[in-house]
Amino acid sequence: MENPIVKLQQKIGELTETQRRVADYIIKHPLDVAFLTVDQLAGVVKTSTTTIMRLTFNLGYSGYTEFQKGLQENLRNQAAPQTRLEANIKGIEDDDLWGRYAETQIRNIQNSIDLISHDTLEHTQKMILSANRIICTSVRSGLPVAQYLTHGLNRLFGNTSLVVADLSDWVDNVVDMDENDIVIAISFPRYARRIIDLARTAKKSGVKIISITDSYSSPIASHSDIILPCNSSSIAFHNSAVSAMFVADYIISALAIRYPEQTKKRLDKVNAILTDINYHSLN
Incomplete structure:
Protein backbone atom coordinates (compact mmCIF):
# COMPACT_ATOMS: atom_id res chain seq x y z
CA MET A 1 0.00 0.00 0.00
CA GLU A 2 1.31 3.45 -0.93
CA ASN A 3 2.62 5.59 1.93
CA PRO A 4 -0.21 7.98 3.01
CA ILE A 5 2.36 10.57 4.15
CA VAL A 6 3.94 10.65 0.69
CA LYS A 7 0.47 11.05 -0.84
CA LEU A 8 -0.17 14.02 1.45
CA GLN A 9 3.14 15.58 0.43
CA GLN A 10 2.35 15.19 -3.26
CA LYS A 11 -1.15 16.67 -2.93
CA ILE A 12 -0.42 19.40 -0.38
CA GLY A 13 -0.45 22.18 -2.98
CA GLU A 14 -3.91 21.15 -4.24
CA LEU A 15 -5.59 21.22 -0.83
CA THR A 16 -7.73 23.93 0.68
CA GLU A 17 -6.30 25.93 3.58
CA THR A 18 -8.36 23.92 6.07
CA GLN A 19 -7.36 20.58 4.52
CA ARG A 20 -3.73 21.71 4.53
CA ARG A 21 -3.98 22.32 8.27
CA VAL A 22 -5.27 18.77 8.75
CA ALA A 23 -2.56 17.37 6.48
CA ASP A 24 0.12 19.26 8.36
CA TYR A 25 -1.06 17.81 11.68
CA ILE A 26 -1.09 14.29 10.23
CA ILE A 27 2.43 14.68 8.83
CA LYS A 28 3.73 15.94 12.18
CA HIS A 29 1.83 13.42 14.35
CA PRO A 30 1.35 10.22 12.30
CA LEU A 31 1.56 7.96 15.35
CA ASP A 32 -1.24 9.84 17.12
CA VAL A 33 -3.47 10.00 14.03
CA ALA A 34 -3.02 6.28 13.38
CA PHE A 35 -5.14 5.60 16.46
CA LEU A 36 -7.51 8.60 16.55
CA THR A 37 -11.10 8.31 15.38
CA VAL A 38 -12.21 10.78 12.73
CA ASP A 39 -14.22 12.66 15.38
CA GLN A 40 -11.19 12.85 17.68
CA LEU A 41 -8.96 14.12 14.87
CA ALA A 42 -11.56 16.73 13.92
CA GLY A 43 -11.61 17.92 17.52
CA VAL A 44 -7.81 18.14 17.74
CA VAL A 45 -7.39 20.19 14.54
CA LYS A 46 -10.63 22.14 15.14
CA THR A 47 -12.35 21.27 11.88
CA SER A 48 -15.26 19.12 10.70
CA THR A 49 -15.29 15.41 10.01
CA THR A 50 -16.53 16.32 6.52
CA THR A 51 -13.28 18.19 5.83
CA ILE A 52 -11.23 15.17 6.89
CA MET A 53 -13.33 12.81 4.80
CA ARG A 54 -12.95 15.04 1.73
CA LEU A 55 -9.20 15.09 2.32
CA THR A 56 -9.01 11.30 2.32
CA PHE A 57 -11.18 11.15 -0.83
CA ASN A 58 -8.79 13.59 -2.54
CA LEU A 59 -5.93 11.23 -1.72
CA GLY A 60 -7.69 8.33 -3.43
CA TYR A 61 -8.97 6.50 -0.34
CA SER A 62 -12.52 5.27 0.16
CA GLY A 63 -12.62 7.10 3.47
CA TYR A 64 -10.83 7.80 6.73
CA THR A 65 -10.77 4.14 7.77
CA GLU A 66 -8.81 3.04 4.69
CA PHE A 67 -6.47 6.02 5.05
CA GLN A 68 -5.84 5.16 8.70
CA LYS A 69 -5.09 1.52 7.87
CA GLY A 70 -2.49 2.70 5.37
CA LEU A 71 -0.99 4.96 8.02
CA GLN A 72 -0.83 2.11 10.53
CA GLU A 73 0.83 -0.18 7.97
CA ASN A 74 3.38 2.50 7.15
CA LEU A 75 4.24 2.91 10.83
CA ARG A 76 4.70 -0.84 11.20
CA ASN A 77 7.08 -0.81 8.24
CA GLN A 78 9.08 1.93 9.95
CA ALA A 79 9.52 -0.11 13.11
CA ALA A 80 12.97 -1.33 12.12
CA PRO A 81 14.39 2.15 11.36
CA GLN A 82 13.01 3.41 14.65
CA THR A 83 14.73 0.51 16.42
CA ARG A 84 18.00 1.54 14.75
CA LEU A 85 17.43 5.09 15.91
CA GLU A 86 16.93 3.89 19.46
CA ALA A 87 20.11 1.83 19.17
CA ASN A 88 22.03 4.96 18.20
CA ILE A 89 21.08 6.62 21.47
CA LYS A 90 21.12 3.50 23.66
CA GLY A 91 22.50 4.13 27.12
CA ILE A 92 21.73 7.83 27.20
CA GLU A 93 20.68 8.85 30.70
CA ASP A 94 17.68 11.13 31.21
CA ASP A 95 19.90 13.78 32.79
CA ASP A 96 22.52 13.62 30.04
CA LEU A 97 22.12 16.98 28.27
CA TRP A 98 24.55 16.07 25.49
CA GLY A 99 22.70 12.81 24.89
CA ARG A 100 19.27 14.45 24.88
CA TYR A 101 20.54 17.03 22.40
CA ALA A 102 21.80 14.26 20.11
CA GLU A 103 18.49 12.42 20.39
CA THR A 104 16.55 15.54 19.41
CA GLN A 105 18.69 16.24 16.36
CA ILE A 106 18.67 12.63 15.17
CA ARG A 107 14.89 12.66 15.35
CA ASN A 108 14.73 16.00 13.52
CA ILE A 109 16.86 14.61 10.72
CA GLN A 110 14.85 11.37 10.61
CA ASN A 111 11.68 13.46 10.37
CA SER A 112 13.02 15.26 7.30
CA ILE A 113 14.03 11.94 5.73
CA ASP A 114 10.48 10.65 6.28
CA LEU A 115 8.77 13.77 4.89
CA ILE A 116 10.94 14.60 1.86
CA SER A 117 10.52 12.13 -0.98
Missing part, protein backbone atom coordinates in the same frame (compact mmCIF):
# COMPACT_ATOMS: atom_id res chain seq x y z
CA HIS A 118 13.20 11.12 -3.47
CA ASP A 119 11.09 12.67 -6.23
CA THR A 120 11.00 15.99 -4.41
CA LEU A 121 14.78 15.97 -3.99
CA GLU A 122 15.22 15.04 -7.65
CA HIS A 123 12.92 17.89 -8.72
CA THR A 124 14.82 20.29 -6.45
CA GLN A 125 18.16 19.35 -8.01
CA LYS A 126 16.88 19.69 -11.58
CA MET A 127 15.34 23.07 -10.81
CA ILE A 128 18.63 24.32 -9.37
CA LEU A 129 20.57 22.83 -12.27
CA SER A 130 18.47 24.63 -14.89
CA ALA A 131 18.36 28.03 -13.16
CA ASN A 132 20.05 31.08 -14.66
CA ARG A 133 20.25 32.85 -11.32
CA ILE A 134 19.75 31.65 -7.77
CA ILE A 135 19.05 33.78 -4.71
CA CYS A 136 19.27 32.24 -1.24
CA THR A 137 17.55 34.25 1.47
CA SER A 138 16.87 34.04 5.19
CA VAL A 139 17.25 35.84 8.51
CA ARG A 140 18.21 34.95 12.06
CA SER A 141 18.30 31.17 12.74
CA GLY A 142 17.94 30.24 9.07
CA LEU A 143 20.74 32.55 7.90
CA PRO A 144 23.60 30.02 8.37
CA VAL A 145 21.73 27.60 6.10
CA ALA A 146 21.28 30.29 3.43
CA GLN A 147 24.97 31.22 3.68
CA TYR A 148 26.05 27.59 3.39
CA LEU A 149 23.80 26.97 0.39
CA THR A 150 25.00 30.16 -1.29
CA HIS A 151 28.64 29.15 -0.87
CA GLY A 152 28.09 25.57 -2.06
CA LEU A 153 25.88 26.37 -5.05
CA ASN A 154 28.02 29.30 -6.13
CA ARG A 155 31.11 27.07 -5.97
CA LEU A 156 29.32 24.60 -8.25
CA PHE A 157 27.64 26.97 -10.71
CA GLY A 158 28.81 30.56 -10.11
CA ASN A 159 25.29 31.99 -10.27
CA THR A 160 24.18 32.18 -6.63
CA SER A 161 23.93 35.19 -4.33
CA LEU A 162 22.84 35.73 -0.73
CA VAL A 163 20.13 38.19 0.24
CA VAL A 164 19.66 38.85 3.95
CA ALA A 165 16.01 39.83 3.82
CA ASP A 166 16.07 41.96 6.98
CA LEU A 167 19.11 43.99 5.90
CA SER A 168 19.22 44.01 2.10
CA ASP A 169 17.11 46.07 -0.24
CA TRP A 170 15.93 42.88 -1.88
CA VAL A 171 13.73 44.66 -4.43
CA ASP A 172 16.84 45.49 -6.47
CA ASN A 173 17.82 41.81 -6.42
CA VAL A 174 14.51 40.40 -7.64
CA VAL A 175 13.15 43.09 -9.95
CA ASP A 176 14.78 41.61 -13.06
CA MET A 177 14.29 37.95 -12.19
CA ASP A 178 12.03 35.74 -14.32
CA GLU A 179 10.86 32.16 -14.83
CA ASN A 180 14.42 31.02 -15.49
CA ASP A 181 15.53 31.98 -11.98
CA ILE A 182 14.88 30.55 -8.52
CA VAL A 183 14.73 31.73 -4.94
CA ILE A 184 15.63 29.37 -2.11
CA ALA A 185 14.01 30.76 1.04
CA ILE A 186 14.78 29.43 4.51
CA SER A 187 12.04 30.40 6.95
CA PHE A 188 11.39 29.29 10.54
CA PRO A 189 9.24 30.68 13.36
CA ARG A 190 8.89 33.47 14.06
CA TYR A 191 8.47 33.82 10.32
CA ALA A 192 10.05 36.97 8.92
CA ARG A 193 7.59 39.04 6.93
CA ARG A 194 10.23 40.27 4.49
CA ILE A 195 11.14 36.73 3.40
CA ILE A 196 7.49 36.05 2.61
CA ASP A 197 7.21 39.41 0.78
CA LEU A 198 10.33 38.56 -1.26
CA ALA A 199 8.99 35.13 -2.22
CA ARG A 200 5.54 36.48 -3.11
CA THR A 201 6.99 39.29 -5.23
CA ALA A 202 9.39 36.97 -7.06
CA LYS A 203 6.59 34.45 -7.64
CA LYS A 204 4.56 37.12 -9.49
CA SER A 205 7.40 37.35 -12.03
CA GLY A 206 7.36 33.59 -12.58
CA VAL A 207 10.39 32.90 -10.39
CA LYS A 208 10.41 29.36 -8.93
CA ILE A 209 10.45 29.24 -5.12
CA ILE A 210 12.06 26.46 -3.08
CA SER A 211 11.34 26.79 0.62
CA ILE A 212 13.14 25.13 3.50
CA THR A 213 10.76 25.58 6.39
CA ASP A 214 9.38 23.79 9.40
CA SER A 215 6.02 22.62 8.04
CA TYR A 216 3.59 22.57 5.13
CA SER A 217 1.42 25.14 6.95
CA SER A 218 4.29 27.64 7.15
CA PRO A 219 3.26 31.06 5.73
CA ILE A 220 5.80 30.72 2.92
CA ALA A 221 4.39 27.37 1.76
CA SER A 222 1.59 28.93 -0.29
CA HIS A 223 4.17 30.83 -2.37
CA SER A 224 6.44 27.80 -2.92
CA ASP A 225 6.87 25.42 -5.84
CA ILE A 226 8.82 22.97 -3.67
CA ILE A 227 8.64 22.62 0.11
CA LEU A 228 11.41 20.87 2.03
CA PRO A 229 10.12 20.46 5.61
CA CYS A 230 12.80 20.49 8.31
CA ASN A 231 11.91 20.21 11.98
CA SER A 232 13.50 23.12 13.84
CA SER A 233 12.86 21.84 17.37
CA SER A 234 15.63 22.27 19.92
CA ILE A 235 16.12 21.35 23.57
CA ALA A 236 16.36 25.04 24.46
CA PHE A 237 14.60 28.24 23.40
CA HIS A 238 15.74 28.60 19.81
CA ASN A 239 15.08 27.21 16.34
CA SER A 240 17.66 24.58 15.48
CA ALA A 241 19.13 24.68 11.96
CA VAL A 242 20.67 21.19 12.13
CA SER A 243 18.11 19.31 10.03
CA ALA A 244 17.91 22.18 7.52
CA MET A 245 21.70 22.16 7.23
CA PHE A 246 21.56 18.40 6.71
CA VAL A 247 19.17 18.88 3.76
CA ALA A 248 21.23 21.77 2.34
CA ASP A 249 24.43 19.74 2.52
CA TYR A 250 22.73 16.81 0.79
CA ILE A 251 21.55 19.03 -2.07
CA ILE A 252 25.07 20.42 -2.63
CA SER A 253 26.65 16.95 -2.43
CA ALA A 254 24.05 15.30 -4.68
CA LEU A 255 24.46 17.97 -7.37
CA ALA A 256 28.24 17.52 -7.40
CA ILE A 257 28.06 13.72 -7.48
CA ARG A 258 25.13 13.19 -9.84
CA TYR A 259 25.89 15.93 -12.36
CA PRO A 260 29.68 15.95 -12.81
CA GLU A 261 29.43 17.13 -16.41
CA GLN A 262 27.88 20.41 -15.19
CA THR A 263 30.03 20.87 -12.10
CA LYS A 264 33.45 19.25 -12.49
CA LYS A 265 34.99 21.78 -14.91
CA ARG A 266 34.24 24.73 -12.65
CA LEU A 267 35.30 22.86 -9.50
CA ASP A 268 38.61 21.92 -11.13
CA LYS A 269 39.27 25.58 -12.05
CA VAL A 270 38.44 26.77 -8.54
CA ASN A 271 40.60 24.07 -6.99
CA ALA A 272 43.53 24.98 -9.26
CA ILE A 273 43.31 28.64 -8.21
CA LEU A 274 43.06 27.78 -4.51
CA THR A 275 46.00 25.38 -4.79
CA ASP A 276 48.08 28.06 -6.51
CA ILE A 277 47.17 30.65 -3.86
CA ASN A 278 48.07 28.27 -1.04
CA TYR A 279 51.36 27.34 -2.71
CA HIS A 280 52.47 30.97 -3.09
CA SER A 281 51.34 31.90 0.43
CA LEU A 282 53.71 29.24 1.81
CA ASN A 283 56.70 30.51 -0.13
